[in-house]
Amino acid sequence: MPRPRKFLESDVVSSASEVFAVHGLAAATLDDLVRATGLGKQSLYNAFGGKRELFFRALSEDREEATRAVSEALGHDDASPLERIRGHLLTMAIEFSSSDRRVSLTTRALVESTGEEDPLSTATKTGIEQLAGVYAQCLEHARENREIPEDANVQSLAVYFVAVTRGMELLGRAGVGRGVLTAVALDALRVLHGRRMDETTPPGDAGQPGLRGPKQT
Amino acid sequence: MPRPRKFLESDVVSSASEVFAVHGLAAATLDDLVRATGLGKQSLYNAFGGKRELFFRALSEDREEATRAVSEALGHDDASPLERIRGHLLTMAIEFSSSDRRVSLTTRALVESTGEEDPLSTATKTGIEQLAGVYAQCLEHARENREIPEDANVQSLAVYFVAVTRGMELLGRAGVGRGVLTAVALDALRVLHGRRMDETTPPGDAGQPGLRGPKQT
């Protein structure tokens, strides 16, 4: 019998997400959010509880979306695991060099968090772990396929890829262009083909027939 | 004959830098700055012109300091170029996994800039180019020394290292520990030893006798 809402929470969160991605948590004003979502202040307040809470909702949606996207890109079986990682990184290069002002909410939360104990910080930490998990899974498959060296440390490589993509995101925002970012992505991939630094002879298993080499500028 | 100042501009900028590194530009209040620097508001205003201008001063000092530090780490000739890059990256891993809340002002400016035309953005862009230049120089030496493949693209690799360090910075802030970050750094270095993705036979020049292999967890 109560009066029903005129909006879908998911729509609101998604609009808010946009605002936060462009302005960040602190710099986004309630007015920005009101304008973007079409709701009144009080409705926002009733439904979510305030700017910070709304940000958390947006953040967790963003994390889900991000891991979903990566795990889809890495999970298709139309190509070998290694090829999929390669494709994914190239996609990221293009995405990050687009000129819109978006920054992933995870990165924003990371930078705006005020301390190790800040809920923002813990939320992003689990987000990063999720992401690394997805990479790790794909890398494990690659290892099973003998596409990467037997002794590769899948766990640290997974974190490595999270770091690289985060760095590419920042560089893209700094105005680094698509060509350079693509070259960086291809450079980053060479890790998967390298010998360990203390080895002088190559492992016996490495050739990747299906892949093209980097066409660096 | 005018009354002299009671402070050194460099001291003030350096204190302000600290505040900005912890809080960011937007979140740092003038009161924070007043407290940290010991000056009165008006003195700050006379000497610098306002929060934003002070941030720019701090930013350019930060850029100088950062490039100076990197180029020192990469410029010593107590080790081969490649060894120096390795040492530098490991140093960064330790630094970034320290638990203080600092974030480089360049990264902050990058994230807080509001548009491609924002002076913040252009300042950071040149900062990143400077940094990449330092890496490029060292990589060039490494190439001349035949420590990395002849056909390595020094320019994109330089940008790659900027991306990796930026990523490591973010991960460190997310609470990723020293061990993992070190492993990531070592992973990142493998790029310099890798074959191109379309090669199946190794280049003939690679062994690095003085270096230990990664002790990944």
Added chain:
DNA sequence: TACGTTATTGACTACACGGTCAAAAACCTT
């Protein structure tokens, strides 16, 4: 069709912020 429940609306509040003003203080020169 009337009632109870919840959503919506828009005016309101308290506050913290960046920035300013004018008076007082401190120094160097002459």
Added chain:
DNA sequence: AAGGTTTTTGACCGTGTAGTCAATAACGTA
């Protein structure tokens, strides 16, 4: 010692902020 110049000091101001309140509207049910 006196004057001129600049810094310092501390009170002040307008603005924009997140958040609140009380009145009104809209719906399902009975």
